[in-house]
Amino acid sequence: MFGDYSISDLGAILAMQGFAGLILFSVYVLMALGLAIIFGQMGVINMAHGEFMILGAYVTWMTSNAVQHTAPWLFPGYFFIAMILAFIASGALGMLVEWALIRHLYKRPLDTLLATWGLSLILQQAYRSIFGAREVGVELPEWMMGSWQATDAIQIPINGMFVMGLTILITIVVFYILFWSSWGKQVRAVVQNRVMAGAVGINTEKVDRYTFGLGCGIAGIAGSAFTMIGSTGPTAGQLYIVDTFLVVVFGGAASLFGTIASAFSISQTQSTLEFFLSGSMAKVITLLTIVAILMVRPQGLFALKVRK
Amino acid sequence: MINSRFFNRSELLGFLALAVLLFLILPLSLDIFRLNLVAKYLTYAFVGIGLVLCWGYGGILSLGQGVFFGLGGYCMAMYLKLEASSVANTKIQSTPGIPDFMDWNQLTSLPFFWKPFHSFPITLLAILLVPAFFALIIGAAMFKRRVGGVYFAIITQAIAAILTILIVGQQGYTGGINGITDLRTLHGWDIRTDHAKFILYFVEVVLLFGCIVAAQFIRLTKLGRILVAMREQEDRVRFSGYSVANFKIFAFCAAAVFAAIGGAMFTLEVGFMSPSFVGIVPSIEMVIYTAVGGRMSIFGAVWGALLVNFAKTSLSESFPQLWLFGLGALFIAVVLAFANGLSGIWADHVQPRIDRLLASRKSKSAAGMIADGAPAE
Numbered sequence: 001m002f003g004d005y006s007i008s009d010l011g012a013i014l015a016m017q018g019f020a021g022l023i024l025f026s027v028y029v030l031m032a033l034g035l036a037i038i039f040g041q042m043g044v045i046n047m048a049h050g051e052f053m054i055l056g057a058y059v060t061w062m063t064s065n066a067v068q069h070t071a072p073w074l075f076p077g078y079f080f081i082a083m084i085l086a087f088i089a090s091g092a093l094g095m096l097v098e099w100a101l102i103r104h105l106y107k108r109p110l111d112t113l114l115a116t117w118g119l120s121l122i123l124q125q126a127y128r129s130i131f132g133a134r135e136v137g138v139e140l141p142e143w144m145m146g147s148w149q150a151t152d153a154i155q156i157p158i159n160g161m162f163v164m165g166l167t168i169l170i171t172i173v174v175f176y177i178l179f180w181s182s183w184g185k186q187v188r189a190v191v192q193n194r195v196m197a198g199a200v201g202i203n204t205e206k207v208d209r210y211t212f213g214l215g216c217g218i219a220g221i222a223g224s225a226f227t228m229i230g231s232t233g234p235t236a237g238q239l240y241i242v243d244t245f246l247v248v249v250f251g252g253a254a255s256l257f258g259t260i261a262s263a264f265s266i267s268q269t270q271s272t273l274e275f276f277l278s279g280s281m282a283k284v285i286t287l288l289t290i291v292a293i294l295m296v297r298p299q300g301l302f303a304l305k306v307r308k
Numbered sequence: 309m310i311n312s313r314f315f316n317r318s319e320l321l322g323f324l325a326l327a328v329l330l331f332l333i334l335p336l337s338l339d340i341f342r343l344n345l346v347a348k349y350l351t352y353a354f355v356g357i358g359l360v361l362c363w364g365y366g367g368i369l370s371l372g373q374g375v376f377f378g379l380g381g382y383c384m385a386m387y388l389k390l391e392a393s394s395v396a397n398t399k400i401q402s403t404p405g406i407p408d409f410m411d412w413n414q415l416t417s418l419p420f421f422w423k424p425f426h427s428f429p430i431t432l433l434a435i436l437l438v439p440a441f442f443a444l445i446i447g448a449a450m451f452k453r454r455v456g457g458v459y460f461a462i463i464t465q466a467i468a469a470i471l472t473i474l475i476v477g478q479q480g481y482t483g484g485i486n487g488i489t490d491l492r493t494l495h496g497w498d499i500r501t502d503h504a505k506f507i508l509y510f511v512e513v514v515l516l517f518g519c520i521v522a523a524q525f526i527r528l529t530k531l532g533r534i535l536v537a538m539r540e541q542e543d544r545v546r547f548s549g550y551s552v553a554n555f556k557i558f559a560f561c562a563a564a565v566f567a568a569i570g571g572a573m574f575t576l577e578v579g580f581m582s583p584s585f586v587g588i589v590p591s592i593e594m595v596i597y598t599a600v601g602g603r604m605s606i607f608g609a610v611w612g613a614l615l616v617n618f619a620k621t622s623l624s625e626s627f628p629q630l631w632l633f634g635l636g637a638l639f640i641a642v643v644l645a646f647a648n649g650l651s652g653i654w655a656d657h658v659q660p661r662i663d664r665l666l667a668s669r670k671s672k673s674a675a676g677m678i679a680d681g682a683p684a685e
Contacts, residue, residue, distance in 0.1 A: 118639025125632035280477030
């Protein structure tokens with residue numbers, strides 16, 4: 001498959017596909033970060049994570065429409081507003097779900113899977129009833145379109161760089177919150193030993209609720225970013241949920257750094273292979289490689305223990 | 309407490325009730341279209357029985373049962389398709405004698421892995437052995453390394469996704485998204501007639517009861533007890549000298565074979581097989597049928613498959629909008645409130661009342677007998 005290309009061609013292809021993979025990487029990272037918090041830290045299998053993401057995408061779409069109709073001068077910057085609204089909407093829904101559903105199931109992780117699957121069905125149908133079954137797309141402001149000509153052969157899309165920068169920013173914020181703030185210490189204390197954390201005066205219920213809300217809120221931001229690479233439909237979230245779980249598991253469930261590394265390697269492998277093979281085969285090979293690696297190294301890339 | 313009888317009293321009642329329903333009431337009261345629908349629902353009951361063994365008893369939640377259902381179904385479909393694509397039937401194609409979708413995709417000869425499916429006995433063996441072998445590989449790779457619980461669920465889910473993408477992508481070899489359609493005869497016997505559907509229904513019910521008895525047998529032997537022990541205290545079983553991995557592999561393979569039988573029957577009943585019965589969504593739905601019926605009850609799994617599918621058909625016929633809301637709410641309700649599903653409700657609420665009723669009637673009649681008998685003496 002490499003036969004027809006010269007070395008410099010290959011280099012350019014790799015670079016271009018690499019940058020094309022950046023948006024995919026960013027969406028993976030944002031979705032997987034949320035999931036790594038919820039699944040890796042809290043042990044809840046949230047199958048509705050994709051639907052929280054799609055909620056963020058719909059919020060972005062609504063914001064873009066609203067801004068276009070009421071305040072066109074704001075349009076170049078609407079994306080930042082949309083992202084904040086997406087975070088708030090998904091986070092609030094997440095906290096509601098935690099209160100109504102998840103908090104009863106912390107001792108039964110496999111059952112959270114079934115219950116959140118039910119939730120995802122309900123949310124999908126709700127989106128279909130409210131927004132219609134047709135997929136909707138978001139119009140990008142002008143400064144985000146076009147691309148930056150790095151060399152003769154290499155072009156980098158601007159929205160890709162934007163989403164990339166955003167992802168880095170959010171990753172830093174999440175790391176700060178979880179590993180340096182006192183609230184993050186409480187989260188990790190609750191995860192490691194719920195009873196003891198409660199005994200030393202941490203309000204575990206509140207910590208759980210806000211942690212779940214944070215994870216879902218980041219999924220909402222992922223949905224905002226997602227509007228740049230694809231159109232939003234009621235079932236679009238389901239397409240990404242398995243990939244995202246694999247990203248988290250492959251990276252090592254408890255390690256946020258592993259999550260980012262695995263999101264990078266998976267998205268880059270997939271987008272590079274996509275150039276040489278059909279899209280479906282690229283995906284099959286990527287997923288098979290991950291599953292094969294996980295069979296040899298079940299703890300993932302960067303985690304210490306998942307053995308039961 | 310070890311019960312030496314094969315079925316205890318309430319299980320025997322459940323067995324008889326199900327037998328009467330499936331062998332007598334449904335065939336006599338439903339027209340052939342509805343009976344065929346019931347047959348389709350029952351194919352999921354096979355998967356459910358397997359899940360009861362491996363999930364309810366073994367504690368291994370597989371979200372990839374659709375893979376085995378699909379493998380069984382595709383094995384059967386390949387045989388039927390080859391029979392339907394005889395040279396005489398396909399002489400208008402540019403290459404006669406190969407399935408039509410291969411011809412559309414410019415294949416000029418039959419791929420090597422299709423060739424064994426010319427033979428009926430090999431097909432029957434393949435339906436049982438291919439999924440079992442597949443499950444063996446997955447199970448050995450995972451359980452020997454002590455991967456379990458959530459991780460196993462996610463990886464089996466990924467495998468279901470991979471297989472679906474592969475089937476859809478390799479259109480020339482698998483029929484793609486449409487699946488393998490236009491199936492006509494089984495070993496020369498036309499499966500599309502009403503009469504054939506009627507007979508296939510009974511074949512399926514007999515197979516189903518065979519699987520129920522097999523599962524009950526596994527459950528009652530020492531093997532079943534070790535599975536339960538493993539689910540509750542895996543390390544203690546390991547320290548007692550049992551090879552935990554091998555027992556898990558066995559349970560997983562058994563569940564795969566049950567699912568494959570269901571898949572093969574599905575192909576026969578419905579007349580086609582497509583990737584939409586392989587992927588993540590159908591796999592999770594199969595788990596849900598089992599959860600609704602009761603993950604600890606073999607009969608519960610059959611009832612769950614029947615009732616949820618019946619509700620799905622009738623609700624989605626009349627209220628397509630509401631159906632997904634209802635289904636979602638059902639999952640949540642089952643998980644939150646009734647962890648043991650319908651069979652749990654039956655065992656906790658209905659059974660004690662019946663027992664009490666019977667007991668009070670018995671004691672009343674006993675009292676009456678004494679009262680009646682006293683003067684005569």
